[in-house]
Amino acid sequence: MLFSKVLPLAALASLAISQDPVYHGRFESDDGDIFDITTDDCVEFQRSQPIYDTLTVAYNNKCQLYGEHGCYANKVEKLYAGVYHITDVTFNFPYYEPCRTDAYNRELESLWLFFLPDDPQPHGFLLDSIVQRMPWTPDFRLVTTPCKEVHLIKQDREDWKEACEKAIDEVLDIAREKKIFPGLGKKRDEQFPILGASFDIGIERSASSLFGIVGRGAHMTVYTRTSSGMKFWIPRRNAKKSTWPNMLDNTVAGGVARGEMPFECLVREADEEAALSEELVRRDTVAAGTVTWFNISDEKAGGEPGLMNPGVLYVYDLEVGEDVVFKPVDNDVQSFDLLRVDEVKEAMRNGEFKPSCATVMIDFFIRHGFITAENEKDYTEIVSRLHRKLPFKTSPGF
Structure with a gap:
């Protein structure tokens, strides 16, 4: 019996603190039989049954199956349904791992380098x-x-x-x-700049993914402290947007254009998307570092599926009072909702967030102590993945 098709699985296990193993994928055989894949530590398939080397989970993520003759699905390292899973979805370009180079080498063999x-x-x-x-x-x-x-x-x-x-x-x-x-x-x-180039050169924003150029974004999380805990202003993207329609976003987010500094991009986007005054943003916004990611796009990203999307996200926080209420300013956003921490986690678990924005929220949870080494067993790996070394230079000086 040969497995002929990989089907998406919508439901994931509970996020972050709860880490119970669950289904990781579903396969359909040539004769139509459906197989739900579950794991304890790994699932061993009979070697007489060749299997596909990818699983489709949440954002159409490709998770590599490892083991002799491709017969094992490694739950601990690739398919765990929790925060680790979210980072694996967002950073779904394979890592180079000395003892398991097949996935990385296969991906590289299919790509052309741009010089x-x-x-x-x-x-x-x-x-x-x-x-x-x-x-x-x-x-x-x-x-x-x-x-x-x-x-x-x-x-x-x-x-x-x-x-x-x-x-x-x-x-x-x-x-x-x-x-x-x-x-x-x-x-x-x-235009986006071609980061790391030895001279000033740009490329059309809509074409940057065709060339797999490193993109830049500025993302801000706006939160408020209430008697019931911290809450976040989360926008939902317009259902008619060509990219990531109807998905949850960070409060303010936008691409950093050529010749533009990240914070200036944020000030501009804060006014355009959330009607936040320049004075407020410049006075109260806190720069919180960067998140790097490498995503292989799917149909939700718009354009060609399977494009390479390495990127740098400049991360910012802004605390506002309970009297501040966000409402859509333009057609890019259909609504703003004030969500509790557990509601944000639930939305991430359900795949409602745009992948890059989910990682920004995870980074926020780590920096503010909601995710720690004490409550997340994969803490060190998650933090490392949020600051992945990209394959291309992001500065001409290095």
């Missing part, structure tokens, strides 16, 4: 399907051995740096004209 002129370090990952369809111009060179690489060629002219940006724009304009990538949409005057 800028006069720079030996890559700055992005492209899928085979993107490279094959992209209408490359003579400004780009594709190399297939020993690694698959896309090189932007340096032009013999004084303004070669500006020419590099124009070359990227040109290939994207052609792709848009031919409607190759629907996710590109209409051209907008909004």
Whole structure:
């Protein structure tokens, strides 16, 4: 009996403090039989029954099955349903693990590295399907051995740096004209920087995922202290948004544009999304570090599924009084709700949060003592995953 299809499983075990093992996936055999996968420490399948090497859980996450001949599903390290599970969902690009390199190597073998002129370090990952369809111009060179690489060629002219940006724009304009990538949409005057580049260069925000460029975001959690404990102002995204529709978000969040500092992005977004005054935000907001993540997109992210999305999130906290009430300002948000800690955890457990925003909330819970080494057995691993080393430079100085 061969397992032919992986089905999503909506329900997860209770988040954080309660860590009871539960279903981790569901398989359908060729003849239609359904198998719910449960674990104690691991599940051993008969070697005569080949299985898929991924499970679909919550956000269509790919969780690697390990073991001899791919016959074991390791619950402790990859499939635990709790805070560890949430971080595994959000950071679903495989880690390099010395004794288990198959998942990492398989992922790399399917990707193309993106290089800028006069720079030996890559700055992005492209899928085979993107490279094959992209209408490359003579400004780009594709190399297939020993690694698959896309090189932007340096032009013999004084303004070669500006020419590099124009070359990227040109290939994207052609792709848009031919409607190759629907996710590109209409051209907008909004660019992300290519982080870590040796010179100032940007790329259209809507195209950054096509090239697997490291993105930047500024996210703020707004909370209030009440007689019944801390509560959080949580917005729900508009059901008609092209990306992550109808999902929960952080109170204020937005992409940091080229030439923009993270805090200035936050001030702008706070006004646009939540009608927070610039004076209040500049006076009371507390910078709380960063969270790094590496996510493989699914259909909820909009655009092409399976795109590489490494990113840096600049994290901020803002405490407000109980008299402050949030209401939607624009069409991006359908509602704001004031949620208790347990309600936020429940929403994360149910997969209601946009993945990056769930990690920001977990980071908040760690920094404010709701998740500790005493109540979360995977505490150290979770903290490490929230600050994952990305495969590309985020600063030209390193």
